Amino acid sequence: MIHLLEVHQLKISEASTGKVIVHDGSFQLKQGSCLAIVGESGSGKSVTCRAIMRLNKPWLRQTGRILFKGENINALPEKEMRKRRGKNLCMILQNGMGAFDPSSVIGVHLKETLSEHFGWSNHEIAEKMKKAMESVMLKNPSEVLNKYPHQLSGGMLQRIMIALALVLEPDLIIADEPTTALDTISQYEVLEQLIQLRERLGVAMIFVSHDLGVVKRVADDVLVMKAGKIVERGEMQTIFLAPRHPYTKYLVSTKLALSNHFRRLMEENSVAES
């Protein structure tokens, strides 16, 4: 089976000091599957994702091969890379506020992106965007398109990003902590949208999170990172049921301590299941 994305010996280091941030990471992603990267903050999850998009800051040097559909995107010139971003590789960011242009309404930003990639007319864009936004449960899409990012909540901005991904129909979606900054209800809704997005487009996904509960719902395979190194990898079930590396064990046990306490409270005809 051919892999959609293959990362070989990806090494990211600070150009000035030579300090290594990610050590020789290699992983593969099959067409249509979902890979979750878990780990504590500072473990190099986000840097790895941005390396695939080649969006890291210029003072970070990355070496290694990143094969996307057999093509090494790490060696592509910037101009070619720009065409890939958004169209083939799409990123959903943690911080909705920072992801949109604060000086223009949402609609302008989306129009720019879509006309760059597809050359559609304004009318076409509005039509397609409205349809996509309705499918991610955003009411009054035309009203939302005329609002500035600060007028919308984090959950709404996150869903607009997902709607944009729906229209772009990329081959790979990289979701970098998409639910971390949200409250319980929006977290649930955004996650549902991401799962549906996968079902509808059949895209491959890289899902970054430190919340194992969320990862358990979406991922097929899991990669555990610690201090820039991949310490464990495998299928979701095996990792969570029988973790081998002590760090993974520790992550699973802390999460279980929280939810077991909660479950004990909710035992006997719990409302969570009714």
Added chain:
Amino acid sequence: MLKVDCVEKAYKKGGLFSKERQQVLNNVSFTCDYGECLGIIGESGSGKSTLGRLILGMEKADRGTVLFEGGKVTDRRVRSGKLSAVFQDYTSSINPFFTVEKALMEPWNVRGIARREAQEKMDSLLDQVGLTPSYRKKYPHELSGGEIQRVCIARAISTQPKCLLLDEAISSLDVSVQLQVLDLLIKLKKIYGMSYIFITHDIQAAAYICDRVLIFRNGRIEEIIETSRLKDVKSDYAKKLLRMLITF
């Protein structure tokens, strides 16, 4: 000990000259006893942080009163040294030019405690929050999120307050670190016997340490329930909240 009575609060909405006002808190009343841990759960924008600021006396309510040990909380003398807080954004909670030692000295300086006495107390305080005395000379940017939050907790309990308000204090930490901080809070409660007001959107974390939870929505209290009876919630919103929780 803490009594919130019919509190209402509205903010100005829209432009500079706009008369439109948005009601943030609506007729909120509840009490918190000595040594109790009360959780305030709500989604973002529900007004729980505003309520927190009112309890701390950092803002004035439009209507109603917040009484702390019988006195109005807006009076500095009532809350001085007895009411502390830890906030979500740990990067801005400590002056970046201060070392841990200096940050911890601040509340003691205000209260006029002698330098020598404070120095002696500091080591035991750092030890209580799980840090070593070697942290005294460090600056906030040298510490991880969990460590800074521990320093913030140490600073908050240094005056031995009666009540500690935690506004999303663990929300921006990793799950594994969250558990460490929660366990720390439980431990500190045993030592100092203070009461907590724990504001969060994370029901699981609230259920972990709270005795009672207050479910908050659109500036109103939907329901107050003991944590042990959480499964018997009555309001539709609380049921929805529990149903949508992503458990592990």
